[in-house]
Amino acid sequence: MATIKSPALIPMSSATMAELGKLLIGLGAVIVVAGIVLMLLGRTNLPLGRLPGDFLYRGKNTTVYFPLATSVVVSVVLSVLLYVLSRWRR
Numbered sequence: 371m372a373t374i375k376s377p378a379l380i381p382m383s384s385a386t387m388a389e390l391g392k393l394l395i396g397l398g399a400v401i402v403v404a405g406i407v408l409m410l411l412g413r414t415n416l417p418l419g420r421l422p423g424d425f426l427y428r429g430k431n432t433t434v435y436f437p438l439a440t441s442v443v444v445s446v447v448l449s450v451l452l453y454v455l456s457r458w459r460r
Contacts, residue, residue, distance in 0.1 A: 418443070 411418070423439030 418440050419437055421437075421439035421443065423442075425434075425436040425438060427434040
C-alpha cells in the first residue's frame with residue numbers, strides 16, 4: 371500500500387501577505403457596495419422578482435420560486451454594463 375505524503379506548506383513572504391490583505395479588503399468593499407445597492411433597489415418599486423415569467427409554486431408544505439425572467443433581465447443589464455465598461459477602458 372502506497373502512502374500519500376501531504377504537500378509541504380508554501381512559505382509566504384510579507385509582500386504576498388500584503389497583496390492578499392489588499393485583495394480581501396477589495397472584495398469586502400465590493401460586497402458592501404453590492405449590499406447597499408440591493409438595499410436601495412429594495413426600496414424602489416421595481417418589479418424584480420415579480421415579473422411575468424418568474425415561477426412560483428406553493429404546495430402544502432413547500433414553496434419553490436424560480437425567477438427566470440428576473441434572471442434574464444439581470445443578465446442582459448450586466449452584459450450591457452460590462453460591455454460598455456470594456457469599451458470605455460480601451
